[in-house]
Amino acid sequence: MNIVTWLNLVDLLVCLVVIISAIGAAVHRNLLAATVFAGVVSLAISFLFLRLAAPDVAMTEAAIGAGLSTVIFLIAVRRTEEVEGKDQ
Amino acid sequence: MANLLLELALAIGAAGTLLAVVRLVKGPRAASRAVALDVLTLITMPMMAAYGLYAGRQIYLDVALVYGILSFLGVTALARYADRGV
Amino acid sequence: MKQIISIIAIVTIGFVLWQLVPIAMPSGFGAVTHHYVADGLKDNGGSNLVTSIVVNYRGFDTLGEVTVLFLSVSGAAFVLRRRSGLEVQEPVPASEIVQTGARMLFAPIVVFGAYIFVHGHLTPGGGFQGGAVIASGVLLLLLANRDRALPHGLLSWVESLSGFGFVLAGLAGLIVAGSFLANKGVLPLGQWNRLVSAGVIPIIYILIGLKVGSELSVLLDVMVHAAGDEEAN
Numbered sequence: 001m002n003i004v005t006w007l008n009l010v011d012l013l014v015c016l017v018v019i020i021s022a023i024g025a026a027v028h029r030n031l032l033a034a035t036v037f038a039g040v041v042s043l044a045i046s047f048l049f050l051r052l053a054a055p056d057v058a059m060t061e062a063a064i065g066a067g068l069s070t071v072i073f074l075i076a077v078r079r080t081e082e083v084e085g086k087d088q
Numbered sequence: 089m090a091n092l093l094l095e096l097a098l099a100i101g102a103a104g105t106l107l108a109v110v111r112l113v114k115g116p117r118a119a120s121r122a123v124a125l126d127v128l129t130l131i132t133m134p135m136m137a138a139y140g141l142y143a144g145r146q147i148y149l150d151v152a153l154v155y156g157i158l159s160f161l162g163v164t165a166l167a168r169y170a171d172r173g174v
Numbered sequence: 175m176k177q178i179i180s181i182i183a184i185v186t187i188g189f190v191l192w193q194l195v196p197i198a199m200p201s202g203f204g205a206v207t208h209h210y211v212a213d214g215l216k217d218n219g220g221s222n223l224v225t226s227i228v229v230n231y232r233g234f235d236t237l238g239e240v241t242v243l244f245l246s247v248s249g250a251a252f253v254l255r256r257r258s259g260l261e262v263q264e265p266v267p268a269s270e271i272v273q274t275g276a277r278m279l280f281a282p283i284v285v286f287g288a289y290i291f292v293h294g295h296l297t298p299g300g301g302f303q304g305g306a307v308i309a310s311g312v313l314l315l316l317l318a319n320r321d322r323a324l325p326h327g328l329l330s331w332v333e334s335l336s337g338f339g340f341v342l343a344g345l346a347g348l349i350v351a352g353s354f355l356a357n358k359g360v361l362p363l364g365q366w367n368r369l370v371s372a373g374v375i376p377i378i379y380i381l382i383g384l385k386v387g388s389e390l391s392v393l394l395d396v397m398v399h400a401a402g403d404e405e406a407n
Contacts, residue, residue: 004094013102017109024113036121039162040128047132050139055147055298056224060153063306067161071313074169075397147298157286158310164272169315172266
């Protein structure tokens, strides 16, 4: 049995955040909420990359997921709700 | 001792992220989800810096810097979406 | 009923992958990987092993990735171009805080992005990350004022010349040192951990950073001004 430190608890909690947010992004009806959930997934995954000693990948995920990805999804949702009608 | 204190700080931060996710899931309005996202980035950035101190590597601070500078863009975009400005 | 089937499918696939991964993944890495890890820093002179693999050992793949990014942005800009007869709604103007903040914060964000891709061979980061940060700065300007006119001519020139410069750097490696995108003979390797070092790697990363930044800025501008299709339904 390996030594279990407090950092393993941190890993477990952040993985729980990833799972809950991913299920929320896939299941939720409101598209705005789903976009926010996707942003949270990106944030938690970036921390896990840092924990796995990959700072380059963590910085890429941070640079793209913090601003660009969320905003592109929001613009797409806004432009298509004029076609489909709101909340569909 | 210092390592143990840093580990405890990281664990408390992770518990804080879980509470913010509770608000993210429950929040009836769009503004509550925006606030929850902001709180999540606000907790995660010092967690990254504290982990950099724990692991003894200076390069982990750059990732925290990227989040620190860019995290408000997501929240601002959500706010502009909510008042029909995007 | 459909949801139960999809949940069963996801659990089954997850279980199968979990059982197969210890068999399918090799227990040790190949000889090429050991060579990269052992000689990567010595061969290239930088402090960042990931950069030396991405730009030097696998530089041709990076050229392919830059091409794919260019193609995807061109395709998106073509599909979302402004057509006559389709109007975008007038946006609500942003508040005073957002406008002032955008004007004040644009310069530090661009400087930060430039710091990331100029120091690509020393600290984590590089061309793609720095370009994404610069595009986020332009996004902040567009959020504050939706109808701000970006200099499209300048962005097109920067993007094209940067891509062209990347291929020229590769050809310079071919002429001087004998293989495409070679690093050793073209520019001196310099001292370790200094800004001007590691041969041609900083130049390539500066070009990639400028190219990705201008491309993503054009993509954001096209998306913000795209009109929803009102007639096609």
